Amino acid sequence: MGVSGVPRHWRSLRERYRLLGTYCENCETSFFPPRKICPKCRRRGRTKEVEFSGRGRVFSYTVIHVGSKTFEEYAPYVIGLIELEEGPRVLSQIVDCKPEDVHIGMKVEACFRKLFEQDDGGIISYGFKFRPVDDSWVEYYRRLLAEKEAGAAQTQSTG
Numbered sequence: 001m002g003v004s005g006v007p008r009h010w011r012s013l014r015e016r017y018r019l020l021g022t023y024c025e026n027c028e029t030s031f032f033p034p035r036k037i038c039p040k041c042r043r044r045g046r047t048k049e050v051e052f053s054g055r056g057r058v059f060s061y062t063v064i065h066v067g068s069k070t071f072e073e074y075a076p077y078v079i080g081l082i083e084l085e086e087g088p089r090v091l092s093q094i095v096d097c098k099p100e101d102v103h104i105g106m107k108v109e110a111c112f113r114k115l116f117e118q119d120d121g122g123i124i125s126y127g128f129k130f131r132p133v134d135d136s137w138v139e140y141y142r143r144l145l146a147e148k149e150a151g152a153a154q155t156q157s158t159g
């Protein structure tokens with residue numbers, strides 16, 4: 001990975017802060033990372049830049065126990081293939097949870113995090129990682145509803 005000066009770094013930072021991809025109006029397919037030419041339609045493709053929601057699900061994942069020197073402070077960590085709502089799949093680290101909490105189909109959302117810090121402490125690189133979507137309240141609410149329904153059914157049968 002080449003580092004060619006701070007101004008370029010900050011320009012790309014602005015781009016990276018938005019999860020940008022490409023949408024082809026011809027075949028109605030989204031792509032990530034962005035492409036100039038639709039790989040399906042080639043010259044017939046009509047591509048435009050789109051910003052993805054950043055929401056998706058874990059399609060597959062792997063737990064890394066020994067990282068490279070750059071990443072060792074994160075080990076063990078999880079690298080997941082995230083399927084975005086819009087369709088494309090993104091390879092990314094999954095953060096804010098224990099490796100054993102990650103499962104296929106888990107809902108995740110993009111967050112903006114430090115990617116790595118070089119040994120000399122000079123360059124810190126930022127980019128997207130994915131974290132679990134906290135929808136525990138949804139589960140809680142569902143359980144409450146289920147209990148209420150079960151309670152109502154019981155009242156009917158006894159009354």
Ligand SMILES: [Zn+2]
Pocket residue numbers: 024025026027028029038039040041042045046
């Ligand atoms: Zn296309």
